Amino acid sequence: MAADGSERHTAQVVGADGEMDGSALERFAAAAGLVQRGLSYAVVSIFGPQGSGKSTLLNHLFGTSFTEMDALKGRNQTTKGIWVAEAVGIEPFTLVMDLEGTDGRERGEDDTAFEKQSALFALAVSDIVMINLWCHDIGREQAANRPLLKTIFEVLMRLFSPRKTTLLVVIRDKTKTPVEYLAQALKEDIHEIWDSVPKPEVFKKAALSEFFNVEVTALSSYEENEELFKEQVGKLRHKFIHSIDPGGLAADRRGVIPASGFCISAMHIWKVIRENKDLNLPAHKIMVATVRCEEIADEKLRCFMSDEGWLELEAAVTSGPVRSFGMKLSDIIDFYLLEYDMETMYFDEGVRTVKRQQLQSEIVNHTHPAFETMIEHLHCMVLSKFKNDLEQLLRSGERFAASARHCAQSSSVEFEAGWRDAVVKHADWDATNSRNKLQQSVEVHTACLRIAKLDELKATYEKKLLDALSGPAQSILETGERDSWASIRRLYRRETEHAILTFSDSLSEYELDQTTSVEMVLELREHARCTVVKKAREEAGNILIRMKGRFSTVFSHDKDLMPRTWTANEDIHAITREARLAALRLMSVMAAVRLDDKPDKIDRALMVSLLDGGPLCWKRSIEFTSDPLASTTWQEVSPKDTLITPVQCKSIWRQFKAETEYPVAQAILMQEAHRRSNNLLPPAWTILVLAILGFNEFMFLLRNPVYILGLFLAFVLSYAVWLQYDIWAYFRHGAVSGLITISSSLLPTIMDIVVAIVNMSHRKKHSLHRSRRAPPYHAQSLSNQSQQHAEVHYHASPDSPSSVDSSSGSDS
Numbered sequence: 001m002a003a004d005g006s007e008r009h010t011a012q013v014v015g016a017d018g019e020m021d022g023s024a025l026e027r028f029a030a031a032a033g034l035v036q037r038g039l040s041y042a043v044v045s046i047f048g049p050q051g052s053g054k055s056t057l058l059n060h061l062f063g064t065s066f067t068e069m070d071a072l073k074g075r076n077q078t079t080k081g082i083w084v085a086e087a088v089g090i091e092p093f094t095l096v097m098d099l100e101g102t103d104g105r106e107r108g109e110d111d112t113a114f115e116k117q118s119a120l121f122a123l124a125v126s127d128i129v130m131i132n133l134w135c136h137d138i139g140r141e142q143a144a145n146r147p148l149l150k151t152i153f154e155v156l157m158r159l160f161s162p163r164k165t166t167l168l169v170v171i172r173d174k175t176k177t178p179v180e181y182l183a184q185a186l187k188e189d190i191h192e193i194w195d196s197v198p199k200p201e202v203f204k205k206a207a208l209s210e211f212f213n214v215e216v217t218a219l220s221s222y223e224e225n226e227e228l229f230k231e232q233v234g235k236l237r238h239k240f241i242h243s244i245d246p247g248g249l250a251a252d253r254r255g256v257i258p259a260s261g262f263c264i265s266a267m268h269i270w271k272v273i274r275e276n277k278d279l280n281l282p283a284h285k286i287m288v289a290t291v292r293c294e295e296i297a298d299e300k301l302r303c304f305m306s307d308e309g310w311l312e313l314e315a316a317v318t319s320g321p322v323r324s325f326g327m328k329l330s331d332i333i334d335f336y337l338l339e340y341d342m343e344t345m346y347f348d349e350g351v352r353t354v355k356r357q358q359l360q361s362e363i364v365n366h367t368h369p370a371f372e373t374m375i376e377h378l379h380c381m382v383l384s385k386f387k388n389d390l391e392q393l394l395r396s397g398e399r400f401a402a403s404a405r406h407c408a409q410s411s412s413v414e415f416e417a418g419w420r421d422a423v424v425k426h427a428d429w430d431a432t433n434s435r436n437k438l439q440q441s442v443e444v445h446t447a448c449l450r451i452a453k454l455d456e457l458k459a460t461y462e463k464k465l466l467d468a469l470s471g472p473a474q475s476i477l478e479t480g481e482r483d484s485w486a487s488i489r490r491l492y493r494r495e496t497e498h499a500i501l502t503f504s505d506s507l508s509e510y511e512l513d514q515t516t517s518v519e520m521v522l523e524l525r526e527h528a529r530c531t532v533v534k535k536a537r538e539e540a541g542n543i544l545i546r547m548k549g550r551f552s553t554v555f556s557h558d559k560d561l562m563p564r565t566w567t568a569n570e571d572i573h574a575i576t577r578e579a580r581l582a583a584l585r586l587m588s589v590m591a592a593v594r595l596d597d598k599p600d601k602i603d604r605a606l607m608v609s610l611l612d613g614g615p616l617c618w619k620r621s622i623e624f625t626s627d628p629l630a631s632t633t634w635q636e637v638s639p640k641d642t643l644i645t646p647v648q649c650k651s652i653w654r655q656f657k658a659e660t661e662y663p664v665a666q667a668i669l670m671q672e673a674h675r676r677s678n679n680l681l682p683p684a685w686t687i688l689v690l691a692i693l694g695f696n697e698f699m700f701l702l703r704n705p706v707y708i709l710g711l712f713l714a715f716v717l718s719y720a721v722w723l724q725y726d727i728w729a730y731f732r733h734g735a736v737s738g739l740i741t742i743s744s745s746l747l748p749t750i751m752d753i754v755v756a757i758v759n760m761s762h763r764k765k766h767s768l769h770r771s772r773r774a775p776p777y778h779a780q781s782l783s784n785q786s787q788q789h790a791e792v793h794y795h796a797s798p799d800s801p802s803s804v805d806s807s808s809g810s811d812s
Helices: 022-032 054-062 113-125 146-159 179-196 226-240 259-274 281-305 308-319 325-344 349-395 400-422 432-479 484-510 514-541 543-556 572-590 602-610 617-623 646-677 684-693 695-703 705-725 727-731 735-771 777-795 802-811
Strands: 010-014 041-047 082-086 093-099 128-134 165-172 212-218
Touching: 010 022, 022 082, 022 259, 041 054, 041 113, 041 259, 054 093, 054 128, 054 226, 093 113, 113 259, 146 179, 165 179, 179 212, 259 281, 281 325, 281 349, 308 325, 308 349, 325 349, 325 400, 349 400, 349 432, 400 432, 400 484, 432 484, 432 514, 484 514, 514 543, 514 572, 543 572, 543 646, 572 602, 572 646, 602 646, 684 695, 695 705, 705 735
Parallel strands: 041 093, 041 128, 128 165, 165 212
Antiparallel strands: 010 082, 082 093
16 A cells, blocks of 8 residues: 555555455545546556556556655565555546566476466556566567567457557657667567467467557656656656547457456456456456445445335325325436446446346346325225215215216226326236226125115015014904904005015116016015914914904894893803804904915814814714814915914813803803892792781781881881992892891991981080070971981991091081
8 A cells, every 4th residue: 555645546456475465456446536437547567577667657647656666775576475556647537557577486397377467457457558578678588578479469369349549658768779679679579479479270260469459659768868868758648638538548448347347357367367267357347236236226226215205205104095106116227227337337238238137137036015005096986986985876865876987987998097106117017917906896885785785675575574464464454254264365465566566677677687586576575464463363372362362253243233231031051152153253264375266165164173062063973073173284284384273272262161151150140140130039839828828927916016117217227227338239249248248247237327326416416505595587498407417427438437426526
């Protein structure tokens, strides 16, 4: 490393041990600004015998600061390995390499490996190779570097299709010999060496001019004539200005490595040379382009991933759809692809194209999740709009199928527009899956909504049928008339056909297939039937209660629905039979469902089997060979239409008869009681016997009036008790209970009557005392008042002593 102030422009890249310091080379390139030069740079290298003034020439020629040999300290090796520096004041950027001198005693006579390696390295990376020779060594074998030139041509054959290089022979300390002669001699020697070098078969007849441009220049002695030396160096310097322009000193720029890949190229070339392998420069160029393009692509990918615009776009997509997502993302991608193109424009076109495609693919893959999120938002937005639009159309009364088609087409158009807005032009993403997903979601929602609407429509018509059939059917069944099921059938058919007609018209807007429409109509018809059957089963479940109610209505009321009075004229047996017949007909109606208008023998079977006696009994043997109720099914009635089985009818009838026996017995008792109440006098013969046998007692009473008065008082007392207690009502519940009730209340009643008589006597005395002082007309009013009190006490209830107390209280 140079030890002066231009450290940032001078570096040792290959040490004396032959190891390359890649980091030093990269630091130098970065400090000198080589990386940004593209193809606008040149590489100049120099080699020659040790101590021939190579570093001094480079420092004066390019303004570099290579270490120079101090002649006062002796002649020894100064430059070790390979050094690089930046030429000062020369355009384009010129990289100067100072190689270790050849033929030095430090490495020994036989150690020429490093000389060959450094010469091959210089030829591989340099545009111009300077050969530094002493003028007095021309014509010599060793001193004129003939072995070195031979080495250069030998290693040249290992480069495989090398580019054309300029060999600039610099003759130092020239003498009086004209330069033309010296140049002619050198060129002859160079051609002689070229012809003597063994070549591959492909280069057997190749001329030197195909690989080299040979230039010769001469410089005066630096120590003897420094000013002239500097003047000549100044003229030579002008040849290096714009050296890469057409006609410039750099003969051939084909295959040049872009400046950003120079460090990689140099390190790889040196590694191959050190391993003593053949150096395939075209393949090496591809390698350098590959490595460098990969590095640039990786850098651009990292820059893209950390780009603020991309990060903001990615964050925005997570929260909702972004308008012009594809255009914004495409602009960001284009920016980094353009930067890649600018930085790789000088590398191999095939390599940079492949790496560009890889970079584009990686960027697109990196953005794909955000794009998928954007499409998900688009999917949800379009689907939501589809749902809202369809719902609004249906609310406005539009037909379902037409509305669904219109909304689906609108959604498809909107999705395609959103896809075009979101897609990135660099990607070949296929919209088929997303489009199919949206279409499937639309179809699923449409199907679900159609099912919901059809269920709602079906439920509406089922409710209408329920309201139209349930109540009327119940009312008809409760009547229990013979034509009940005929009325129900007419009601069922009328309401069902009307509902099916309107229901079919409503189904047309859904454009269902014929099979589905027929199935739904059949389901509605079946619902109507089930409604009637369900109501019939409910009524059949309460058949016993209904039968008892029907029996009670017929038995307890006459034809005018007035309560019956069980007089002697009522035929209880006939009325009972009529009431049971009405109940039996009600059970016959409830026994089975008769919506199919098929005849049956249920009514006749019940009459024959259950109605004991009567004119129908003799028909049993004619119509039925056995007991028609000894079965679980009815003849000509399917089991599903059976509501009450024959066996159940028999059991229900038995229970019905048991529970209706009591009102019949009560009616008989009431009729008997009524008959007795109408016959209070004993029979005539009894009266005649009493008159004959009781004549003496009657005459005794007539002769003794006191006994007549006692009997009269007893009669009055008994009659008062009779009125107070309603004795006849007590005996209605039985003689024993009546006697017990009368005996328990007799004494209190007698006491009340006695108290009332005493009070009447006291009031009478008091009224007489007041009548002596009062005018005569007050006596009449007092008499009326006493009579009213007596009537009150006479009619008062014996069970309410409060009535007596209140009367006495008022008198006092």
